Amino acid sequence: xxxxxxxxxxxxxxxxxxxxxxxxxxxxxxxxxxxxxxxxxxxxxxxxxxxxxxxxxxxxxxxxxxxxxxxxxxxxxxxxxxxxxxxxxxxxxxxxxxxxxxxxxxxxxxxxxxxxxxxxxxxxxxxxxxxxxxxxxxxxxxxxxxxxxxxxxxxxxxxx
Numbered sequence: 774x775x776x777x778x779x780x781x782x783x784x785x786x787x788x789x790x791x792x793x794x795x796x797x798x799x800x801x802x803x804x805x806x807x808x809x810x811x812x813x814x815x816x817x818x819x820x821x822x823x824x825x826x827x828x829x830x831x832x833x834x835x836x837x838x839x840x841x842x843x844x845x846x847x848x849x850x851x852x853x854x855x856x857x858x859x860x861x862x863x864x865x866x867x868x869x870x871x872x873x874x875x876x877x878x879x880x881x882x883x884x885x886x887x888x889x890x891x892x893x894x895x896x897x898x899x900x901x902x903x904x905x906x907x908x909x910x911x912x913x914x915x916x917x918x919x920x921x922x923x924x925x926x927x928x929x930x931x932x933x
Contacts, residue, residue, distance in 0.1 A: 794912060
């Protein structure tokens with residue numbers, strides 16, 4: 774009887790962990806969708822102000838293009854989540870790497886590594902969100918409602 778209770782408790786804990794993982798992934802994908810709107814708005818206002826003031830700085834144009842690429846990666850990640858595509862894991866990890874290395878392209882273009890490190894130090898919450906997201910999307914996940922079957926076709930999750 775004790776063995777049955779322990780296996781049942783393990784099944785409950787496993788289901789709870791899978792549910793928590795599903796909730797975290799859902800929150801992250803919707804967060805990417807909302808972030809893409811803010812990024813698109815920021816890039817749009819930057820380009821609009823550059824065109825209105827006739828100041829064509831190379832940095833603002835390159836920055837706006839990089840921000841547009843970031844927004845498209847976030848949108849593709851959200852779309853993969855909504856459609857349930859298997860490539861979600863790769864796109865989500867790429868989106869989380871963007872959160873971790875936000876200013877990396879600017880450091881490569883301008884060869885300013887001190888400025889890169891200084892700028893990254895101002896975003897510790899975004900970096901921690903990105904690291905946590907990489908961990909969440911690196912965990913193998915087969916769906917919240919999917920039954921796990923062994924070789925004989927029996928369910929490995931026992932409920933009595």
